[in-house]
Amino acid sequence: SVKDIEKALSREPELNQNAITVLEKRYLKRDNNGKPSEKPIDMFRRVALNIAEADKLYDKNANILASAKEFYEQMVTLRFLPNSPTLMNAGRELQQLAACFVLPVEDSLEGIFEAVKNTALIHKSGGGTGFSFSRLRPKDDVVKTTRGVSSGPVSFMTVFDAATETIKQGGTRRGANMGILRVDHPDIMDFIYAKEDKTKLTNFNLSVGLTEKFMQAVLEDKEYDLINPKTKSVAGQLRAKDVFDKMVQLAWEGGDPGIVYLDRINAENPTPKEGEMESTNPCGEQPLLPYESCNLGSINLGRFVKDGQIDWADLEKTITVAVHFLDNVIDMNKYPIPEIDRQTKRNRKIGLGLMGWADMLAMLCIPYNSDEATKLAEDVMQFIRDKGREKSAALAEIRGDFPTFKDSVYPAKGFKNMRNATITTVAPTGTISIIAGCSSGIEPFFAIAFYRQVMDNNKLVEVSPVFKDIAKREGFLTDELLDQVAETGAVHDIESVPEKWQKAFVTAHDITPFWHTKMQAAFQKFTDNAVSKTVNFPNEATVEDVRRTYLLSYNLGCKGTTIYRDGSRTGQVLNVGTKD
Numbered sequence: 340s341v342k343d344i345e346k347a348l349s350r351e352p353e354l355n356q357n358a359i360t361v362l363e364k365r366y367l368k369r370d371n372n373g374k375p376s377e378k379p380i381d382m383f384r385r386v387a388l389n390i391a392e393a394d395k396l397y398d399k400n401a402n403i404l405a406s407a408k409e410f411y412e413q414m415v416t417l418r419f420l421p422n423s424p425t426l427m428n429a430g431r432e433l434q435q436l437a438a439c440f441v442l443p444v445e446d447s448l449e450g451i452f453e454a455v456k457n458t459a460l461i462h463k464s465g466g467g468t469g470f471s472f473s474r475l476r477p478k479d480d481v482v483k484t485t486r487g488v489s490s491g492p493v494s495f496m497t498v499f500d501a502a503t504e505t506i507k508q509g510g511t512r513r514g515a516n517m518g519i520l521r522v523d524h525p526d527i528m529d530f531i532y533a534k535e536d537k538t539k540l541t542n543f544n545l546s547v548g549l550t551e552k553f554m555q556a557v558l559e560d561k562e563y564d565l566i567n568p569k570t571k572s573v574a575g576q577l578r579a580k581d582v583f584d585k586m587v588q589l590a591w592e593g594g595d596p597g598i599v600y601l602d603r604i605n606a607e608n609p610t611p612k613e614g615e616m617e618s619t620n621p622c623g624e625q626p627l628l629p630y631e632s633c634n635l636g637s638i639n640l641g642r643f644v645k646d647g648q649i650d651w652a653d654l655e656k657t658i659t660v661a662v663h664f665l666d667n668v669i670d671m672n673k674y675p676i677p678e679i680d681r682q683t684k685r686n687r688k689i690g691l692g693l694m695g696w697a698d699m700l701a702m703l704c705i706p707y708n709s710d711e712a713t714k715l716a717e718d719v720m721q722f723i724r725d726k727g728r729e730k731s732a733a734l735a736e737i738r739g740d741f742p743t744f745k746d747s748v749y750p751a752k753g754f755k756n757m758r759n760a761t762i763t764t765v766a767p768t769g770t771i772s773i774i775a776g777c778s779s780g781i782e783p784f785f786a787i788a789f790y791r792q793v794m795d796n797n798k799l800v801e802v803s804p805v806f807k808d809i810a811k812r813e814g815f816l817t818d819e820l821l822d823q824v825a826e827t828g829a830v831h832d833i834e835s836v837p838e839k840w841q842k843a844f845v846t847a848h849d850i851t852p853f854w855h856t857k858m859q860a861a862f863q864k865f866t867d868n869a870v871s872k873t874v875n876f877p878n879e880a881t882v883e884d885v886r887r888t889y890l891l892s893y894n895l896g897c898k899g900t901t902i903y904r905d906g907s908r909t910g911q912v913l914n915v916g917t918k919d
């Protein structure tokens with residue numbers, strides 16, 4: 340009954356004012372006048388109850404309310420949050436719960452516009468889409484039926500971009516796309532330059548799909564073959580180093596294109612018999628098969644530091660509940676098209692990750708740019724993956740293995756059961772980290788304090804709550820200090836801050852690209868899918884600095900790299916309109 344539910348799910352969500360504002364703007368149900376018709380507590384109840392319902396599929400007598408209570412407690416204490424579409428849509432008419440999709444783009448007009456249509460359906464529901472355009476014949480290739488010539492992948496991408504621009508996502512957020520082209524596609528140079536004009540393809544992130552062959556050719560300074568995807572014949576050669584240098588140059592100029600290591604992604608494909616992975620979702624953290632989708636969820640690590648120690652038992656509990664939650668999401672999801680429903684349920688991938696990593700490090704007084712931090716990153720991620728796999732195996736005993744388990748890579752590795760073909764992903768957590776009031780994903784702090792313009796031209800100092808707590812506890816908190824920090828955002832060289840805390844509250848700009856990349860690689864080591872991370876460069880960084888970072892990320896085993904040089908670009912594709 341309603342009474343029982345309200346009693347079981349009664350703990351007040353621990354939200355700050357920013358979080359409440361974001362929820363009211365985009366997540367809560369609205370009435371006909373556009374006013375929120377639910378409170379944040381109702382949203383968490385709606386999500387918990389809806390996701391718990393999946394238990395009934397496996398046990399008619401399942402105690403839904405008990406599961407709902409577990410889910411609810413994890414969310415309102417901000418230990419765990421699912422990705423935005425789940426918070427927005429669970430228990431509502433739309434019921435589309437996943438953030439990540441990859442759609443195939445076939446080399447025919449029908450195929451291309453089929454993908455445009457499916458993109459529209461996905462964007463309407465709050466999901467992001469990734470595509471590989473590598474199957475499209477190059478520009479000026481013959482089109483048989485019309486005797487004309489094709490306009491090529493880059494020109495077709497503008498059609499997807501325009502469609503995205505037009506469909507605002509159910510009034511919640513505007514769409515986001517990833518576009519990938521293999522480095523051996525004949526149109527690769529057009530693709531690399533596609534966003535040089537910054538008014539073009541504004542709803543796309545672009546990544547060049549690099550192959551091992553290509554990387555070897557770069558290292559040996561050789562030429563490599565371009566292949567026409569339609570005829571499979573060699574269409575020319577390029578000097579690998581020239582192509583690599585151009586990519587680096589343009590990334591230095593404006594952040595695009597990024598790179599993904601396609602062969603590496605496929606070497607770790609857990610279900611190779613299901614097909615090849617040719618693209619990722621918009622922020623790069625989730626490689627998927629064509630027509631596959633994945634739902635994400637993130638653990639807020641700051642919540643697990645108690646008295647300067649990590650509470651591993653509490654963390655394990657959250658991991659266990661989170662895997663149960665995310666597996667349920669797969670069943671409760673209303674997929675935009677039948678192909679996606681089918682493919683997603685064959686491999687049942689989930690993407691459990693984390694946020695609040697910078698918070699955790701600061702609480703433990705460990706500088707982000709240190710070996711101690713990258714070592715802890717490995718330990719934490721390994722723990723999440725190991726405990727996540729244990730729970731997935733336990734679920735499989737009751738619910739069955741994911742349908743393609745026997746043909747997957749798992750049996751040969753000694754796994755007896757798995758409910759999910761992947762468990763871990765590190766997402767950017769652009770919006771859910773605001774809801775949780777924590778640092779985003781695995782990124783370092785951007786600023787420890789900053790001025791926010793409020794009404795009447797007044798300025799308000801906004802401070803990292805972790806810094807405030809520690810400064811108070813350690814006895815160095817003053818109003819003057821906060822003003823001083825807000826001037827630059829950083830605490831280094833502020834004398835009233837003890838040196839060890841200056842180091843522990845290091846900010847993105849004081850962390851070298853080397854440490855950004857080392858951190859990404861440390862998390863990647865224990866991440867089934869991929870890791871979302873921006874490698875920040877100071878404005879004065881050189882093209883050579885970027886080149887070195889690309890090679891470092893390749894050597895350290897990252898699945899891709901996204902860089903951003905300070906001041907090189909205004910406005911970004913993602914989370915525009917969710918952060919204001």
Ligand code: ADP
Nearest residue numbers: 422423438466467515622766767768769770771
């Ligand atoms: P959130 O914090 O809202 O849950 P993230 O910032 O972690 O989302 O992004 C996770 C994934 O969600 C992205 O890689 C992308 O697939 C999708 N996504 C994020 N923002 C958008 C957006 N504005 N439109 C469409 N998809 C998005």
